[in-house]
Amino acid sequence: MKTIIIGAGPASLMAATQAVKNGQEVLVFEKMKTAGRKFLVAGDGGFNLSHNGTIDDFVSYYSHIQMTQIIKRFKNDDLVNWLKEIGIETYVGSSGKIFPIKEIKPAMVLNTWLDHLKDQGVKFIYNASLEDFNNNQVFIKTISGLVSHTFDKLVLGLGAASWSKTGSDAAWVSLFESKNIRVIPFQASNAGVNCNLPIEFLKQFQGCVFKNVIVTHNGNIRMGEVLLTEYGVEGAPIYYLNPSIRQNSIEPIVIDFKPNHSLEEIIDVLSKSKNVSDGLKKLKLPNAIITWCKLYLSKEEFIDSEKIALTIKNFSITITSFRPIDEAISCCGGVSWNELDEDLRLKSFPSVHIVGEMVDWEAPTGGYLLQGAFAMGYVAGKS
Numbered sequence: 001m002k003t004i005i006i007g008a009g010p011a012s013l014m015a016a017t018q019a020v021k022n023g024q025e026v027l028v029f030e031k032m033k034t035a036g037r038k039f040l041v042a043g044d045g046g047f048n049l050s051h052n053g054t055i056d057d058f059v060s061y062y063s064h065i066q067m068t069q070i071i072k073r074f075k076n077d078d079l080v081n082w083l084k085e086i087g088i089e090t091y092v093g094s095s096g097k098i099f100p101i102k103e104i105k106p107a108m109v110l111n112t113w114l115d116h117l118k119d120q121g122v123k124f125i126y127n128a129s130l131e132d133f134n135n136n137q138v139f140i141k142t143i144s145g146l147v148s149h150t151f152d153k154l155v156l157g158l159g160a161a162s163w164s165k166t167g168s169d170a171a172w173v174s175l176f177e178s179k180n181i182r183v184i185p186f187q188a189s190n191a192g193v194n195c196n197l198p199i200e201f202l203k204q205f206q207g208c209v210f211k212n213v214i215v216t217h218n219g220n221i222r223m224g225e226v227l228l229t230e231y232g233v234e235g236a237p238i239y240y241l242n243p244s245i246r247q248n249s250i251e252p253i254v255i256d257f258k259p260n261h262s263l264e265e266i267i268d269v270l271s272k273s274k275n276v277s278d279g280l281k282k283l284k285l286p287n288a289i290i291t292w293c294k295l296y297l298s299k300e301e302f303i304d305s306e307k308i309a310l311t312i313k314n315f316s317i318t319i320t321s322f323r324p325i326d327e328a329i330s331c332c333g334g335v336s337w338n339e340l341d342e343d344l345r346l347k348s349f350p351s352v353h354i355v356g357e358m359v360d361w362e363a364p365t366g367g368y369l370l371q372g373a374f375a376m377g378y379v380a381g382k383s
């Protein structure tokens with residue numbers, strides 16, 4: 001039995017891992033010169049391979065109920081055990097994120113995995129781009145021209161629409177649409193947002209990190225680090241709130257810079273200080289916020305402890321738009337779940353499975369994205 005896999009991202013590589021375990025002959029085609037480019041980009045950031053926690057809590061981070069069933073078939077613990085089998089030890093960081101141990105760099109994870117697959121007989125063909133497919137034949141553009149291969153199973157793990165330089169450019173969407181396979185338009189997920197803070201303020205304080213703040217949007221709350229950028233804000237709480245912001249972009253985000261102090265406690269510190277500047281210093285606020293109070297509040301507001309306390313605890317930022325999709329860590333949108341069965345087979349092409357970010361789901365950063373990709377690859381490869 002022959003399985004052809006297109007795309008060499010983590011979802012596809014996990015499908016290859018399981019298919020070869022099942023005794024299949026496996027061929028992987030990738031349009032770039034090398035495998036796993038976005039996986040390596042993830043490695044440049046935190047490289048959270050997954051996240052610790054009970055399965056019920058874990059699955060609650062996914063946008064679509066279908067992902068719950070997928071993740072339950074290949075859980076965070078299963079991933080850790082499998083990584084150990086191929087020689088990648090992991091540890092759980094203080095935030096619950098699961099990383100490879102310090103000595104193991106991201107490229108080593110990828111190379112160890114690729115070597116493992118090659119040892120099992122998986123063949124890789126690079127500079128090879130999917131052009132078309134039907135239920136038993138795939139057409140691939142290679143440097144020597146268009147070639148066709150027959151298959152028993154085809155797995156497509158072509159990625160979404162961000163970081164196109166890694167190969168994930170969603171160029172496959174038109175092919176799917178020509179086959180009447182519904183693709184929900186891609187949008188940025190886990191992305192920063194442009195906002196209407198004054199340009200001079202953003203220029204002066206870009207790069208400033210606000211630690212342990214609480215960000216609220218439309219009743220949704222997240223604590224964490226927010227980074228001020230030249231265009232607005234980004235960081236884990238903003239990413240987490242992306243779905244909420246997408247649903248209601250008119251509603252501002254509100255930052256509480258002193259979540260451990262009540263409004264009354266802040267008013268108390270300010271009114272007992274010899275002047276406002278002294279009070280702001282005592283509150284150990286970031287410079288950006290002190291400057292904001294000095295420059296952007298009126299004279300009357302600046303001497304009003306309650307107004308300042310409200311600014312510190314309810315700092316409202318109006319969002320103008322998301323950052324361009326190509327900058328986003330991930331995407332929402334993709335092949336509609338209505339097109340797929342529970343083993344990720346295309347209903348209209350039952351020998352073809354679809355895995356990873358090219359399917360319509362989203363999850364926050366912190367290991368949930370890669371675990372989602374691994375689990376989908378596992379389900380397709382296993383079946």
Ligand SMILES: Cc1cc2nc3c(=O)[nH]c(=O)nc-3n(C[C@H](O)[C@H](O)[C@H](O)COP(=O)(O)OP(=O)(O)OC[C@H]3O[C@@H](n4cnc5c(N)ncnc54)[C@H](O)[C@@H]3O)c2cc1C
Pocket residue numbers: 006007008009010011012029030031032035036037038039041042043045046047048049050128129130131157158159160163166167168169170171172328329330355356357358365366367368369370371373
């Ligand atoms: C900056 C950044 C940091 C990240 N950090 C993390 C993190 O710490 N933790 C986490 O869980 N996730 C993280 N992610 C997300 C994670 O990298 C993705 O979720 C994951 O790579 C998706 O895997 P995939 O296999 O679905 O698709 P991809 O990794 O996008 O792979 C798709 C592959 O298909 C190939 N391809 C596309 N079209 C064709 C075609 N027509 N023919 C042949 N091949 C094709 C592409 O070249 C690519 O190699 C991060 C992402 C970014 C951008």
